[in-house]
Amino acid sequence: MRIAIVGGGIGGLAAALFLRQAGLDATVYEQAAELREGGAGVVVSPNSDMVREFVGWDGRLQQLIAAATDTKRWALYDRSPLERWTSGRISLLGDAAHAMLPFFGQGASQSIEDAAVLAACRRNAGPDSAAQALLRYEAVRRPRASQVQLMSRGREARNHLPDGPEQQQRGSQLARGDPLRDSAWLYGHDPDSALAAQ
Ligand SMILES: Cc1cc2nc3c(=O)[nH]c(=O)nc-3n(C[C@H](O)[C@H](O)[C@H](O)COP(=O)(O)OP(=O)(O)OC[C@H]3O[C@@H](n4cnc5c(N)ncnc54)[C@H](O)[C@@H]3O)c2cc1C
Numbered sequence: 001m002r003i004a005i006v007g008g009g010i011g012g013l014a015a016a017l018f019l020r021q022a023g024l025d026a027t028v029y030e031q032a033a034e035l036r037e038g039g040a041g042v043v044v045s046p047n048s049d050m051v052r053e054f055v056g057w058d059g060r061l062q063q064l065i066a067a068a069t070d071t072k073r074w075a076l077y078d079r080s081p082l083e084r085w086t087s088g089r090i091s092l093l094g095d096a097a098h099a100m101l102p103f104f105g106q107g108a109s110q111s112i113e114d115a116a117v118l119a120a121c122r123r124n125a126g127p128d129s130a131a132q133a134l135l136r137y138e139a140v141r142r143p144r145a146s147q148v149q150l151m152s153r154g155r156e157a158r159n160h161l162p163d164g165p166e167q168q169q170r171g172s173q174l175a176r177g178d179p180l181r182d183s184a185w186l187y188g189h190d191p192d193s194a195l196a197a198q
Helices: 010-021 047-053 059-067 107-124 130-159 165-176 191-197
Strands: 003-006 026-029 043-045 071-073
Touching: 003 010, 010 026, 010 107, 047 059, 047 071, 107 130, 107 191, 130 191
Parallel strands: 003 026
Antiparallel strands: 043 071
């Protein structure tokens, strides 16, 4: 059984590593000839643009911006959850399956979770059941990754509320809560247990 992984990004490389650890051979096909900085639509912008955007903010922030030697802008894109990731012996993982906004810092993390579950499903399957292994992988991963996608999209508005009662209410909720414990389902997730429970 030969496994082809198209794309040597975080998801593809993590999948190759997990598969190799499981004793399976995987070849990574990467289109880029060399490593370089990623990001959609990276534009190098002068610090003065940023200074203008933060006029009236805390002086310490202004100092921080003034001290930066190099500033960049990234375009942020996400996609809505897909209805399926798998067709026969082909499946998606990482951003190709669930590109998301960065507000929970979960893009790469979800890709690595994908890779771990994919390798475990493949390891536990017989040589002729690649398609079933991929369907099982999708059944475990798609609901969780879709939830994180939608949650990250929701945070765009919540993180950028204009000053006012809604923003103050959010601020006091954050001050009262314990962000890590409240998000234990996200940050304390164990892909092996999720697979075992499926
Ligand atoms: C500025 C920035 C900050 C981020 N910060 C965080 C963070 O703090 N935490 C976090 O979890 N995530 C973060 N992310 C998101 C994270 O980088 C992505 O979610 C992650 O890289 C997705 O991994 P991937 O392997 O799916 O895709 P990618 O890393 O994009 O890799 C895809 C690879 O496929 C290759 N490829 C594309 N088409 C083909 C083809 N036809 N044939 C062969 N190869 C092909 C590309 O060249 C690329 O190497 C950040 C992203 C950006 C841009």
